[in-house]
Amino acid sequence: MVTTKIRYATKNPAYVKNLSAPDYRYVEFQKRGPLGAVLHSIGTPQPSAEIIANNFDDPNAKESVHMILQPDGLCLQLSPLNYRMWHVGGDANQTHLGIEMSEPDSIAYDKDNGYALIIKNHEKAKEHVVATYWHAVSLFADLCTAYGWDPLEDGIILSHRECHARGIGSNHGDPEHLWEGLGTGFTMDSFRADVAKEMKEPDTEEEMDHLLEMVKRILDEQNKELMDNDCGAWSEDARQWAIELGIIAGIEVDTEGKTNYAWQMPITREQLVTMLYRFAKKL
Numbered sequence: 001m002v003t004t005k006i007r008y009a010t011k012n013p014a015y016v017k018n019l020s021a022p023d024y025r026y027v028e029f030q031k032r033g034p035l036g037a038v039l040h041s042i043g044t045p046q047p048s049a050e051i052i053a054n055n056f057d058d059p060n061a062k063e064s065v066h067m068i069l070q071p072d073g074l075c076l077q078l079s080p081l082n083y084r085m086w087h088v089g090g091d092a093n094q095t096h097l098g099i100e101m102s103e104p105d106s107i108a109y110d111k112d113n114g115y116a117l118i119i120k121n122h123e124k125a126k127e128h129v130v131a132t133y134w135h136a137v138s139l140f141a142d143l144c145t146a147y148g149w150d151p152l153e154d155g156i157i158l159s160h161r162e163c164h165a166r167g168i169g170s171n172h173g174d175p176e177h178l179w180e181g182l183g184t185g186f187t188m189d190s191f192r193a194d195v196a197k198e199m200k201e202p203d204t205e206e207e208m209d210h211l212l213e214m215v216k217r218i219l220d221e222q223n224k225e226l227m228d229n230d231c232g233a234w235s236e237d238a239r240q241w242a243i244e245l246g247i248i249a250g251i252e253v254d255t256e257g258k259t260n261y262a263w264q265m266p267i268t269r270e271q272l273v274t275m276l277y278r279f280a281k282k283l
């Protein structure tokens, strides 16, 4: 069972960029949310999600991910899931979540030999990788359920290596390099099939609570983005008209006295008739 803990890497430069949303890519990702998820393996012998998170939570970090998983099922969430993070070095950053798996300290990479995998303790290393794989299956099943994704649909769940093969990610071989190097028999096809299978199996009450908590968090994050005062220039005349006639009211006034109309929030039937009613009274 996966336990997700919020541990936002607020000093990470990608996290900081999302706060200022300097260009349309960040705005688009935040309002739309992710369309799929990329599975990664960290590529360094570091089993602890916390230590990996500390490394990402640094103004000099070059990369960022949404979540980090370790073999006991602890998952650290480093940013809201509707933030645009820098995990795959290509266009998939614009569409996909980045989920990182930690790696056992019973392996090493040979720097002088193209970072070839060195296995120091095969049994221990495999134990780590197999346990983390199954927690990743469970986490991806929850994400697919929460976002309404079909894990078997092309392009929804990808590895970093697959992103590179599709021209939407940098030249990395994770996580398959480790699965293959340790002879686990895992492939991305087995991963997607296991996620689909996990989604069909009845969840325990504990797992359901975890899933509901994740759905709530995703909705809260998404609503927060829609509840700022953002709006398009094309609607300016209509917005002014509605404010002047008193058809629409704001949801709050900020410290500078500026009203927030939450222009991009969906409206309820109750709100719709209220607006029609206010308009009719003005006629």
Ligand SMILES: [Zn+2]
Pocket (backbone or CB within 6 Å): 039, 040, 041, 087, 088, 160, 172, 174
């Ligand atoms: Zn990767």
